[in-house]
Amino acid sequence: MAQVKPPTTILDLEIEILTAIFSQVCTDAPRTASALALVSKYFNEAAKLVRYQHAALQWNGDNECFTTPTGLLPKSWKTPELLRGLRHLKISRWDGSMKGPRVKATAQLNELLCQVTNLRTLIWDSSLLLPASVLRTLETRHPRAHLKVLRIKEREPTKEQFDAEDALAKSPSLVSFGALIGDSEWNKEDHVAFSKIISGAPNIKFASLISYTVYPEAVSEWQEEASQVDRKPNASLRHLTLDGWALSEQTLKHWSRFVDLTALESFKCSRGSLSASYFPLAAQMMTNLKHVSLNLSSWRCPPATARAVQEYIDTCPPLSSLSLWSWKNKASLASILTRHGPTLVGLDLHEREDPIDILRRESFSREDLEQIRNSCPNLKAFTMDLLRQNQFLEIKDYQDQLDELEKAKLDKLQLCFDSGMVYITAMVALEHEYDGFPPRDLAPSNELPNSCGGDFDSRGLLPLYWDFSLGVVTHLGPSGPALSKSQILHPPSSIDDICRFVGEVWKHLFGSRTNGERLLEVKFGEWETKAFVAETRYNGDEQKDIRVYCRAKPHERDDKVGECQVLVQCCRGKHWKRFASG
Numbered sequence: 001m002a003q004v005k006p007p008t009t010i011l012d013l014e015i016e017i018l019t020a021i022f023s024q025v026c027t028d029a030p031r032t033a034s035a036l037a038l039v040s041k042y043f044n045e046a047a048k049l050v051r052y053q054h055a056a057l058q059w060n061g062d063n064e065c066f067t068t069p070t071g072l073l074p075k076s077w078k079t080p081e082l083l084r085g086l087r088h089l090k091i092s093r094w095d096g097s098m099k100g101p102r103v104k105a106t107a108q109l110n111e112l113l114c115q116v117t118n119l120r121t122l123i124w125d126s127s128l129l130l131p132a133s134v135l136r137t138l139e140t141r142h143p144r145a146h147l148k149v150l151r152i153k154e155r156e157p158t159k160e161q162f163d164a165e166d167a168l169a170k171s172p173s174l175v176s177f178g179a180l181i182g183d184s185e186w187n188k189e190d191h192v193a194f195s196k197i198i199s200g201a202p203n204i205k206f207a208s209l210i211s212y213t214v215y216p217e218a219v220s221e222w223q224e225e226a227s228q229v230d231r232k233p234n235a236s237l238r239h240l241t242l243d244g245w246a247l248s249e250q251t252l253k254h255w256s257r258f259v260d261l262t263a264l265e266s267f268k269c270s271r272g273s274l275s276a277s278y279f280p281l282a283a284q285m286m287t288n289l290k291h292v293s294l295n296l297s298s299w300r301c302p303p304a305t306a307r308a309v310q311e312y313i314d315t316c317p318p319l320s321s322l323s324l325w326s327w328k329n330k331a332s333l334a335s336i337l338t339r340h341g342p343t344l345v346g347l348d349l350h351e352r353e354d355p356i357d358i359l360r361r362e363s364f365s366r367e368d369l370e371q372i373r374n375s376c377p378n379l380k381a382f383t384m385d386l387l388r389q390n391q392f393l394e395i396k397d398y399q400d401q402l403d404e405l406e407k408a409k410l411d412k413l414q415l416c417f418d419s420g421m422v423y424i425t426a427m428v429a430l431e432h433e434y435d436g437f438p439p440r441d442l443a444p445s446n447e448l449p450n451s452c453g454g455d456f457d458s459r460g461l462l463p464l465y466w467d468f469s470l471g472v473v474t475h476l477g478p479s480g481p482a483l484s485k486s487q488i489l490h491p492p493s494s495i496d497d498i499c500r501f502v503g504e505v506w507k508h509l510f511g512s513r514t515n516g517e518r519l520l521e522v523k524f525g526e527w528e529t530k531a532f533v534a535e536t537r538y539n540g541d542e543q544k545d546i547r548v549y550c551r552a553k554p555h556e557r558d559d560k561v562g563e564c565q566v567l568v569q570c571c572r573g574k575h576w577k578r579f580a581s582g
Contacts, residue, residue: 052085058093059105066091066108078112087120094126095154106131113137119145122173127153131160132167139173148176151210155190165193169200176206183212192222199234199258207237207259211244214272219250235260239291241268247294249277252285261285268293270325276305279312289316293323293348296330306330314339321346323383333368341375348383352526353418361418363387369404383414391420391458391491393501395508406509411517413509419453419525419546420492424535426464431538450541453524453548454495454570454577461491492546493524499550499568503581506552506564514561517553524548530572545571555580 055077057066068077091109098105110133113119119142124130129152138145149168155161168174177198181190191211198207237259245251247269255261264286274297296309309330319340324331328351336347351361363386364372372379382405389397405413427448449457466487493501502522510518525532525547532545548570555563560580569576 050085052079052082053087054090055082055086055088056090056092058091059098061098064101064104066105066112083115084117086116087118088123089116089119089121090123090125091130092125094124094128094130106133109134110137113141116142118142121146121148123148123150125150128156129161129164129168132163135164135167135171135173139171143173145173146175147171147173149174150176150178151208152179152194153182155193165197169197171201172203174201174204177201177204178208178210180210181212187212188218188222195255195258198237201234202236204234204237206239206241208241209243209245211242214245214251216246216248216250216273216275219246219248219254222254233258233260235263238264239266240264242272243269244271245269246272246275247278247296248273248275249281252278252281256285262287264289266291266293268323270295273297274299274301274305276302276308279308283312283316287317290319291321291346292316292319293321295325297326301330310335318343320344321348321381323348325350326352328362333371337371337375341372342377344376345378346381347372347376347379348381348414349385350383350416351385353421361385361387364401366400366404369401369408373404373408379408380410381412381414382408382410383416385416388417388420388490388493390463391461391493391497393493393497395501395504398505402505402508409513409516410509412519412521414521414523415505417493417522417524419548420458420490421525421533421546422466423464423489423491424448424543424546426466426489428535428537428543450537450544451546452544452570452575453492453546454568454575456492456495456546458491458494458497463491464489495548495568498522498524498548499566499579502550502552502566502568503564506566507562507581510554510564511562520550520552520564522550522552547572549573552581 056069057077058069059065060067060071063073065074067073089112094105113122113134114137119138122138122142122145124147129149130147135147138147168177174197177194179190179194181187181194191209191214194209198204233256240255240259242251242255251269251272252261262285265288267286267289268291270293272295306329310332313331314335316339320343322336322340322344323346325348327349333349336349353361364384369384372382386398386401395402431448448461451457466489502520505522506518506520509520510516527547527549532547534542534545536542548568550566550568552564552566555561555565564581565578566581567576567578
């Protein structure tokens with residue numbers, strides 16, 4: 001069938017033809033030339049404004065001035081066009097180790113804020129809080145600007161720091177606040193100080209606290225400090241994220257002194273212990289939640305705690321998005337779909353990779369996915385686990401699940417595989433047991449490579465069979481029957497197989513579509529976990545991080561319809577590469 005040739009547009013004409021047309025028009029209507037010139041001028045000015053809408057600056061102690069990430073000095077970046085067009089400014093590298101006088105840096109930043117004509121957003125991406133004088137300048141010169149403090153990591157016991165905290169707690173500009181609190185002697189003071197900022201800022205919408213570890217007992221000790229807050233709980237906050245905090249009654253009671261929990265629309269809590277006391281109180285205190293993300297702890301919980309989780313899922317208001325990590329044996333898929341399916345736009349169900357209990361992870365069957373698709377008509381984003389059938393990642397092994405996922409017409413899909421960490425653990429144990437030389441029937445002829453995930457080559461490695469009743473590796477490779485209660489341990493997948501597989505899966509799911517986000521994320525191992533638990537090899541070296549993250553999205557070029565661009569990362573993003581499918 002012959003293809004229909006698209007109609008010719010004005011952009012297809014040669015510049016000489018356009019010139020001839022304009023000449024003819026201007027001859028018949030003399031004012032047209034000035035109108036065309038005026039329109040061109042406006043477009044040129046608008047283009048300049050768009051070009052300079054965003055700027056990122058960082059303090060350079062050697063030159064004692066703010067520079068761009070590429071090292072440009074103020075004489076190069078500080079132009080009239082930038083000062084006029086700048087709408088969103090990001091400041092970084094303002095920390096305790098910054099070189100040069102901090103007073104000078106503060107003066108330069110105040111001067112810049114005075115010179116910019118119409119700033120809309122100041123993003124503070126630095127370890128220390130911004131000085132109180134900078135905040136006052138922002139509020140005076142740009143009263144409608146929003147301040148977003150991304151992640152404070154340091155807190156100095158100085159008057160300047162205390163003034164900054166007091167100013168932030170009263171600032172109408174602050175809309176987002178984040179902090180990372182480590183394990184130090186200032187742990188308690190940091191938590192109370194940052195909680196007061198969140199409690200006081202009148203227009204804050206988003207808050208995130210990442211803590212080293214916060215135990216329920218410690219939270220109870222903070223109640224005396226928290227009771228000294230002389231203000232009502234903040235009713236403006238809509239999104240609260242807690243990392244390292246226990247899911248417990250104590251956590252909720254602590255935060256209820258600072259935040260009106262009934263006003264929250266989104267709550268996320270991860271990397272903390274799990275207590276049954278959290279769930280009945282959460283149902284009473286957080287009655288308007290639309291988005292819930294909970295890490296239910298990978299450790300086995302008492303039956304009473306599991307029942308509390310299930311009852312909360314059954315009775316809380318219908319949610320728009322639900323994310324449950326380590327959810328198996330705590331919440332049932334049927335109850336999730338019955339209660340929340342009609343309203344769900346996002347659903348994340350993931351069981352973390354466990355180096356001991358490897359039988360816990362399961363893949364959804366085709367029937368499960370069909371039930372999810374039929375129960376969630378509005379679902380746009382979904383996360384699920386898949387089990388590797390072997391290290392080679394053949395798409396045919398997942399055909400049933402992928403066919404059902406394609407029918408769901410998702411905008412975003414996240415697939416979670418194990419990284420092969422258990423295989424590494426078993427092989428390292430064999431190395432130690434046999435002084436580095438395991439018998440050939442228990443170890444592959446090729447030596448186990450000590451490579452990171454982005455450089456791993458598993459060719460020549462055979463699977464292991466682990467007998468849980470004996471707690472030992474029984475034999476290697478496909479020879480010999482798989483014992484009852486045995487689990488096949490597959491080697492980590494080679495990076496070449498990972499790249500090929502991700503491209504194939506994206507094409508299968510999204511290749512025939514031309515609209516929507518069409519984003520595919522594939523993770524091998526617990527990518528969000530900050531540290532990789534490394535095994536020590538027989539030669540004394542630590543095993544490198546074998547986790548891999550992949551993101552595939554539609555190709556940007558018009559002549560690459562049906563193809564995707566893929567980003568592959570390993571070592572927590574330290575190493576990466578991009579490639580295109582096809």
